Amino acid sequence: MRLTALLSMAAKAAFPHDYRYGTNRPWTIAAQRLNPPGKKRRKVFVEPIANEDWHVLRGDTVEILSGKDKGKQGKVAQVFRRRSWVILEGLNTHYRYIGRSGDYRGTYIASEAPLMLKDVTLIDPTDRKPTDIEWRYTEEGERVRVSVRTGRIIPKPVYQRRDGIIPQQWKDGPKDTSPEDTLQKTFTPSLKTLEEEVMEKMNIQEDRRPRKSYWY
């Protein structure tokens, strides 16, 4: 037991408590270049927002309130809750070269910079104007985002999965169980353990008695 715990500890990547997490995933080379071991950076203070109070979701259309692209609307591509960051598609970009090697200077691409949560607001879908958001409950009991100004409900955005699968258009493969078989209820509660039930079904007769053993 302790060996597996040790192995899992070794497998899990460990970071110092004052590690500054950036837009790059910590195991990538870019992140290792920005945060080499031993580098200490000033601590960033992030406003603590509970997970339930978070109102900007991936796929939402938001408007930028301050910065280079002030007044523009864009779709949210990525959300970093721990740092209150929001990355929009194609907005708030700076340009850099990527993939340089030797003499080749690399491709010139636009890379998006993250925006703070307080610099973006959600947009009323019908009005197409920026509003403040509150979490309220509908008559059915569902928790929804409601714009304070107009009172309209902002629906949850539909965002495509990273692996490109659209659940409505999924076709089962040869090794997949069909939805009807998966949801079919075959469980009947009984006072038998799994082993006893399986032995009954497979007609296994166990006549041997276990030898007396001592637990201490």
Next chain:
Amino acid sequence: MAAAVTSRLTAAVCRQFQRVVTVSSYTQPQCATQAFSKFHSCQRRQTYDSWWFRSSTNNRALHTSCVREGLEDFFDLPENWGEQTVKSGAPWTGKQLRVKSNEDLHKLWYVLLKEKNMLLTLEQEAKRQRLPMPSPERLKKVERSMKRLDTVVTEREDSLRLLQTGQERGRPGEWRRNVFGKTFWYRFKEHPIPWYLNSRYKRRRFFEPSHVAPYTRLSLEKYLRSKIRKEKREKRNQKMLAAVFPKKTALA
């Protein structure tokens, strides 16, 4: 003479075998005729069946099925060979597994196990060929499904045990103090002999010596101090964050 000796030997062997292998009425196994060229061992077993076990004491002949399946289960379906990505569905969730009977779960475990073995073989072969493994997320899905199945089965076992015996844990144990004065949950082990006959167990000390006793109080104080310090640090942090990010009382 030799025949009688061999028949007696085989009779003894058969009696042992009878307990292990299910004995059925003698039927012509299909494999012998079909796979005569492929399965040499099968062919040999077929000839054994005809006269080896037909001794006077044992009239019921032994029927062992020969290996019909090869190692195909260690490999994917032939249409997926050479593909860069293989489509796979979502893993089993705990909710879906909880409505299944114990027999279904038992069968599903082995299906998942065989799939996991196939994927691990594929992973190892990809490493050997220094190529990327096609769709490695399948392995993660299978492992998660197996973990959830295990959780569901332990839940059922725990509930049954609590109902019937009131025991919270499946494995017995108790709180003990080790030589260093630390109290810990000692999990019992199964032994064939009682503890008073186990010399190695008697040498283990589950008490603290008298010179260690003062340090237990000191370590307890240290632990309490660190706990209080942690709580105070948390409170200080929250206060500082509230000062830096004041909560807007009147919503704009």
